[in-house]
Each structure stands twice: as C-alpha cells, then as structure tokens.
Amino acid sequence: MALAFDEFGRPFIILREQEKKTRLRGLDAQKANIAAGKAVARILRTSLGPKGMDKMLQSPDGDVTITNDGATILEQMDVDNQIAKLMVELSCSQDYEIGDGTTGVVVMAGALLEQAEKLLERGIHPLRVAEGYEMASRIAFDHLERISQKFEFSADNIEPLVQTCMTTLSSKIVNRCKRALAEIAVKAVLAVADLERKDVNLDLIKVEGKVGGKLEDTELIYGIVVDKDMSHPQMPKRIEDAKIAILTCPFEPPKPKTKHKVDIDTVQKFQTLRDQEQKYFDEMVQKCKDVGATLVICQWGFDDEANHLLMHRNLPAVRWVGGVELELIAIATGGRIVPRFQELSPEKLGKAGLVREKSFGTTKDRMLYIEQCANSRAVTIFIRGGNKMMIEETKRSLHDALCVARNLIRNNSIVYGGGSVEISCSIAVETAADRHPGVEQVFVDFGACSCKNYAIPSDCFFVVQYAIRSFADALEAVPLALAENSGLPPIDTLTAVKAQQVKESNPHCGIDCNDVGMNDMKEQNVFETLIGKQQQILLATQVVKMILKIDDVISPSEY
Ligand code: ADP
8 A cells, every 4th residue: 555646746656566455444444443452362262250251262273271361362373453452451451460361352352343433423533532441441440559458468467468369369270279370479589589678570470281190289389490401311311409500602522613624534533533632621521520520411412422411410400491590599598600611700600498309190201399499499390290281271370370479579559350350340341421520621622623425413422422322331341241251140240240339339239240149258268359340341441542534445355
C-alpha cells in the first residue's frame, strides 16, 4: 500500500496488485475484528477458574501440551488473524507484567468486545465507546484500590502468602498438591527476596524437573540442581567443602583449526604430538589443583582422553553445563566465571558445602546437586511427576504461584477472587455512570466531532453512559464464566450474588465454585493481588480500544 498525491495535493491510496487484496472498511472492519477477538476469548472462557477445563495442544512435530494457562494456550495455538494475535499478546503482556490472570484478562477483553459490538449496532461511534470504556476502567481501577486490603506477612509468618498462592494453584491441574507447592513457591521467593527493597529476582529461582516419582516428591533445594553428571563414572559422587572452578573456556589442549595443516608422517611425530598435548593438559589440571579447585565445572566439553586423565589426577569435572546454569552456580557459590584459563585464581573459586550426584530411575539418569552454597540466594525447585506433560504444566503453574508471591512482596494489597471484585466493580461502575462528572464534558466534545459513518442517536447525552454501563456488564463475564464452568446456572447465580453484595454491602461475595456452602471469598481465603487485577482491567481496556479504532483492514487475499 502506498500513499500518493495528485497534482492538486490531494492524497490517495494506491493498493498494489489490488485484485490480490481484500479490504474491509468502517463498521464491517470493526465487526470482523470484534468477531476474531471474541473467538479467541471464547476458547479460553471454559478454562477459567478452579473448575476450568484444560486444553490439549499438539505441535506440528507431535509434542503434546495439556494446560489451562491462558498465555500458554494462546502462545501454542497457531493464530494467523492479526486481531487474534493482539489477544495473544494481551495474555502474554499480563504474563510478563504480573504472571497470573492470563485467562481472566482475555475473557474480560472478549466481553468488552461483545458489549462494544452491541453498541456499534445501535449506531454509536466507536470512539465514544472507547471513551466510555476508558472512563469506566478508571472508575473500576480506583474502586479496586478502595476495596483492597493490606495483608500482613513476614518471613516468620508466611501463611497469608501461602494462602494466596493456593488460590492461584487451585485452578490448575496440580491442585491436588496445592498446599505443598504453594509452600515451596513462597519459601523459594522469600529465599531470593530482598524484603527491605521489596524486590524479588525470580531469575535466581531455577525450576528443574525430572520424570518419575510423584508430584508430592517435588522439593525445594537451597542450592542448584543441574541436569548433568560427573564426566567419568569413576569420579567421586560426593564432594564435601567443594572449591569449584567455573570455566567458560575450553578445558583441553588447543586443537588445530581446519585451516591449519599438520603433517605427521612417522610414528615418532605422532607420539611427540600426543605427549605434547598430554603435557599441556597435565599442566592445565595442575593449574586447577594449584589454585585449590576440587571440582571443575565447564561450559565446554573435553575428549575422552582428557576425561581419563582428569579421573587419574583425581580432579572431578562436569562438562557441557549451560550458560544460564553456570551463571546461577557462580551466584550461588560466590565464585567467578573464568573466561580465560590463565585467569584462574584461588579467589575466583566458588564454594559449596556439598556437591553430590544423585541417580534416578533404572536408567543412567543422574543429576548434580550443589548445596550449602556460600551465597544461599539461589534456589532450585525440583519437580517430580509421572510424565513430561505433568512436569511442564507444574512448571507453568509454579511460575504463576511464584509471580503471585513476588507481586505481594512488591505490593501487599489484595482483593478477593471468585468473581467478587468484578461484581463489586460492576456495581461501582454502574452507579458512577449516572453521576459521572465527565459526561457533560464528553457531550460538548461529542457535538464537535464528525461522525459521518455513524448515526448519532438523538439522546447523545447518554451515549458515553451507555458505554460505561456496557463496561459494567462486561465485568460480569468473569463471574458468569466461573459459575458456568462450575456447573452452576450462570445468570441466576450472578443475580443472587450481586443482590447479596448490594444488600449486605459486602464486596467479598463471589461465586462458590467449589461448593463449599458459603460464598464469602474472604472466609474461603480466595485472594488475588490488587496489582494483578488492576493490570487485567487496564490491559483489556487498552486492547479493546485499539481494536475499536481500526476502521480499515487491508490484507492479502487468499487467492
Ligand atoms: P487465570 O489464568 O486468569 O489466573 P485461572 O484459571 O487461574 O485463570 O482462574 C482464576 C480465577 O478463578 C480468578 O478469578 C479466581 O478468583 C478464581 N478462583 C480461583 N480459585 C477459586 C475458588 N476456590 N473459588 C472461587 N473462585 C476461584
């Protein structure tokens, strides 16, 4: 597409190979976009909440993923519609920023689009809808702040944090062990957290998994677990008070490069070369020993001959350790990564109280545990489970729980879940719609705008109010989906809970998904973080506004 100007300076658009493009304009474009967004939201809707269903996704190479994590479902779905991709990005943004609430945000955006479609059909201009949504989102945002509660915890009293992580895990496949996993997540986060600065570096938490055992065997290790073993089976399996040399340089004699040529035409020459290489490597091993290293961890490999020599010289070694793992090992053991062999020195060695090799199953599956490290601020969550899919899903669920604990350390405000906040915000937005001071201002703006494609209703004063009310209706999508997924009659349940909230002035009434017998989410201990909920509303509104503002879609035709 190109923008050109005629001789009078009037712009016009040139569509190259016009017959190969399809173009949708105005209301048609908006409707098509809304339909695409809604379709994505519909897929995730059934996965919301503790009774949400899981999705099974098969990749082109046959890998199967079973999950109910919104971001993962959307990431793995092969979406080729651009608007649908926006919804995928929406979920990913929530995941990136908050880590939890990735399904909820898409369901909310889908509901906002659905309501917007109705407004457009009634002839309301999309910009008015966007404006109304913006106002309503700000009302909801502030209301969330008002009904949020501070929630106290300390390193000695981790129970409140555990409860919140349990809410996150209760909607996942792993909810059978939610208590144990929530405790692991909270302890891991507290181990790496800086409570004074209210900062948590999740990179220091390594999540490792191994098929076998049961989910209950998942453990938190104050140290690093690496999926590697000692390079030689006869090397010691247990090293106490290890001094570790962490190398990112090759640990072997220099090899001739392809452009060099070495002529070896006699046995003696070969023998000399071999002795030379051996001597060189011997010196390397001696250097490690001289600086006091009792274990070498190396990013590169070394050949079998070198390996044999290491075993003989009694210097245990681990090869092919990944870069990220090396960094973690360096942080945990207080060592320095050594990029050039000549730079190896005693103060660069990492220190660990115990390095041990542990074997699993009946195969030669072994892992290296580096524990009692000098700096305990790096931990590993080691997941066990019946199959690979279970381990992958547990990793994803734990990621959500870790993020929730981190968010609470950053900001310890919470709101109650189970759809209660959405209902409460919906009531607040509805009430505010009647008396919002911005309405008159919008009315003035509205008079000035040219809405040629859209019929302006005679009672345009109420146009923005319509949009604000529609936003309130859209907020109810989350409790409706929660009720529907739990097998409850959605509309009846929602109406009853809403009436109860108004009657009792209690914003904590939500959907009793687990059939506990009461719907006060405060008593059920169903929490969510305030920043997570606020982010959901902001992101969903932003994306919907963006979709509504598109009025021309030019895309290559299929033929
Ligand atoms: P997301 O990926 O958006 O976090 P989930 O599938 O984890 O989606 O569902 C989260 C929703 O389920 C939240 O609205 C939360 O309040 C609700 N929820 C979680 N546990 C319960 C529970 N025990 N009872 C009622 N609602 C719950």
